[in-house]
Amino acid sequence: xxxxxxxxxxxxxxxxxxxxxxxxxxxxxxxxxxxxxxxxxxxxxxxxxxxxxxxxxxxxxxxxxxxxxxxxxxxxxxxxxxxxxxxxxxxxxxxxxxxxxxxxxxxxxxxxxxxxxxxxxxxxxxxxxxxxxxxxxxxxxxxxxxxxxxxxxxxxxxxxxxxxxxxxxxxxxxxxxxxxxxxxxxxxxxxxxxxxxxxxxxxxxxxxxxxxxxxxxxxxxxxxxxxxxxxxxxxxxxxxxxxxxxxxxxxxxxxxxxxxxxxxxxxxxxxxxxxxxxxxxxxxxxxxxxxxxxxxx
Amino acid sequence: xxxxxxxxxxxxxxxxxxxxxxxxxxxxxxxxxxxxxxxxxxxxxxxxxxxxxxxxxxxxxxxxxxxxxxxxxxxxxxxxxxxxxxxxxxxxxxxxxxxxxxxxxxxxxxxxxxxxxxxxxxxxxxxxxxxxxxxxxxxxxxxxxxxxxxxxxxxxxxxxxxxxxxxxxxxxxxxxxxxxxxxxxxxxxxxxxxxxxxxxxxxxxxxxxxxxxxxxxxxxxxxxxxxxxxxxxxxxxxxxxxxxxxxxxxxxxxxxxxxxxxxxxxxxxxxxxxxxxxxxxxx
Numbered sequence: 001x002x003x004x005x006x007x008x009x010x011x012x013x014x015x016x017x018x019x020x021x022x023x024x025x026x027x028x029x030x031x032x033x034x035x036x037x038x039x040x041x042x043x044x045x046x047x048x049x050x051x052x053x054x055x056x057x058x059x060x061x062x063x064x065x066x067x068x069x070x071x072x073x074x075x076x077x078x079x080x081x082x083x084x085x086x087x088x089x090x091x092x093x094x095x096x097x098x099x100x101x102x103x104x105x106x107x108x109x110x111x112x113x114x115x116x117x118x119x120x121x122x123x124x125x126x127x128x129x130x131x132x133x134x135x136x137x138x139x140x141x142x143x144x145x146x147x148x149x150x151x152x153x154x155x156x157x158x159x160x161x162x163x164x165x166x167x168x169x170x171x172x173x174x175x176x177x178x179x180x181x182x183x184x185x186x187x188x189x190x191x192x193x194x195x196x197x198x199x200x201x202x203x204x205x206x207x208x209x210x211x212x213x214x215x216x217x218x219x220x221x222x223x224x225x226x227x228x229x230x231x232x233x234x235x236x237x238x239x240x241x242x243x244x245x246x247x248x249x250x251x252x253x254x255x256x257x258x259x260x261x262x263x264x265x266x267x268x269x270x271x272x273x274x275x276x277x278x279x280x281x282x283x284x285x286x287x288x289x290x291x292x293x294x295x296x297x
Numbered sequence: 298x299x300x301x302x303x304x305x306x307x308x309x310x311x312x313x314x315x316x317x318x319x320x321x322x323x324x325x326x327x328x329x330x331x332x333x334x335x336x337x338x339x340x341x342x343x344x345x346x347x348x349x350x351x352x353x354x355x356x357x358x359x360x361x362x363x364x365x366x367x368x369x370x371x372x373x374x375x376x377x378x379x380x381x382x383x384x385x386x387x388x389x390x391x392x393x394x395x396x397x398x399x400x401x402x403x404x405x406x407x408x409x410x411x412x413x414x415x416x417x418x419x420x421x422x423x424x425x426x427x428x429x430x431x432x433x434x435x436x437x438x439x440x441x442x443x444x445x446x447x448x449x450x451x452x453x454x455x456x457x458x459x460x461x462x463x464x465x466x467x468x469x470x471x472x473x474x475x476x477x478x479x480x481x482x483x484x485x486x487x488x489x490x491x492x493x494x495x496x497x498x499x500x501x502x503x504x505x506x507x508x509x510x511x512x513x514x515x516x517x518x519x520x521x522x523x524x525x526x527x528x529x530x531x532x533x534x535x536x537x538x539x540x541x542x543x544x545x546x547x548x549x550x551x552x553x554x555x556x557x558x559x560x561x562x563x564x565x566x567x568x569x570x571x572x573x574x575x576x577x578x579x580x
């Protein structure tokens with residue numbers, strides 16, 4: 001399958017600071033790729049290199065088979081920056097007409113549905129808009145040409161929960177229609193809903209790449225069993241699907257990767273009087289993975 | 298195609314400020330002309346006898362009589378306030394073309410769309426030239442229309458130091474064109490400097506400071522050189538040297554008027570070249 005985004009040894013240095021370090025990406029058509037990392041990890045710098053705002057110190061980039069500086073490539077890209085800024089007097093309507101007009105006849109602008117969907121008032125100048133409303137303008141501008149590639153930097157930042165949900169629906173629709181999506185985010189719920197694959201970037205390096213199936217696999221369950229007296233956690237170590245067990249003061253916390261039937265049966269055998277289940281959310285996993293990728297360095 | 302869209306949008310974003318500038322400059326020009334009836338016939342010797350420094354400050358070179366219509370327009374407008382106003386506008390526009398929007402991130406967003414850096418640079422510099430031209434044309438026209446209202450089109454007669462009568466012609470539309478055009482030229486040259494610094498650095502403050510320092514520094518250098526004489530070799534860099542020395546509003550256009558146009562073109566081309574090759578600043 002052809003790659004929509006392809007980078008080879010992508011590196012960006014400013015003096016002694018290495019913002020992006022030898023990143024290799026292959027993002028095929030139709031995939032939603034989430035680029036995850038803490039602030040300053042190199043996510044936005046990578047996004048800015050994709051569109052030729054900044055040039056790599058080393059390495060190569062191909063976007064939609066060409067260069068990010070090529071207007072014919074940009075005509076097929078919808079971009080939402082982390083912090084959208086437009087001329088202060090420009091209204092949403094002006095912005096749609098202006099940015100839609102830059103592509104000439106190549107672009108079919110379809111903004112009315114998006115305006116209604118996000119509840120945007122297009123008559124207000126940019127200087128009067130709140131952070132959330134500025135975000136809405138950015139989303140309408142990014143999606144209005146039905147681009148083949150969406151590059152979205154923290155897309156739901158500043159949006160209320162209802163609009164975040166609306167955005168995720170829209171993203172899922174565009175993905176189903178065949179668009180390729182590259183997004184950066186801190187919000188794992190967003191990533192979980194839309195992404196096919198995640199790349200974990202740390203200190204400018206692509207520390208780890210994994211599919212959502214692999215990521216979800218990390219979200220194994222935990223079972224907390226309560227006993228009337230102290231029980232040795234080692235009693236659970238050989239139970240099928242148990243990946244770990246810890247015990248303190250009549251409680252045993254068992255990590256399970258798979259069916260829990262055997263664990264429950266073993267708990268009953270040992271006289272368990274209480275049971276609680278919990279599933280780690282992706283935020284915990286993300287932080288854990290982030291920590292471990294740092295430790296591994 | 299997209300160049301025209303960028304050009305029109307840039308002008309539209311500045312429509313209100315252009316109107317304010319135009320009205321402001323027109324008012325100052327007309328108000329300055331309105332003082333002529335009360336000052337006409339004043340002795341040129343009084344105004345011009347303050348030594349070379351004062352003459353330099355007032356632009357009274359080559360024996361210009363400040364009591365004559367053209368001499369009055371020269372010292373009250375064209376040698377001082379008028380080019381300063383246009384230069385301030387030129388610097389603001391030159392800075393806004395690249396660096397102003399770059400600092401806010403608006404330029405980066407524009408460059409995410411199907412438009413090249415070259416298109417943006419050319420369209421915006423053309424926009425800066427257009428606005429400068431609009432303000433110059435309207436203020437020049439306002440002054441032409443003011444000439445008969447304040448007797449600036451009437452010839453005057455004065456008595457020279459040797460007792461002979463000197464007849465000074467009234468100001469004409471051609472004189473106003475010469476003065477306005479040369480002021481526009483010097484302002485455009487400074488706009489080119491502002492564009493150049495902004496396009497190289499992407500920093501609004503640096504471009505504003507650098508271009509302003511160039512304009513003000515050139516004036517100070519020229520004035521000091523007239524006082525001391527020792528700095529004269531350095532004044533080639535000052536736009537005031539040819540502007541004040543040639544006094545084109547009084548004596549007509551000279552080929553020196555080409556210099557600031559050439560400077561603007563060189564500034565634009567180098568700025569464009571640098572803009573194509575550098576990273577955009579992080580907003």
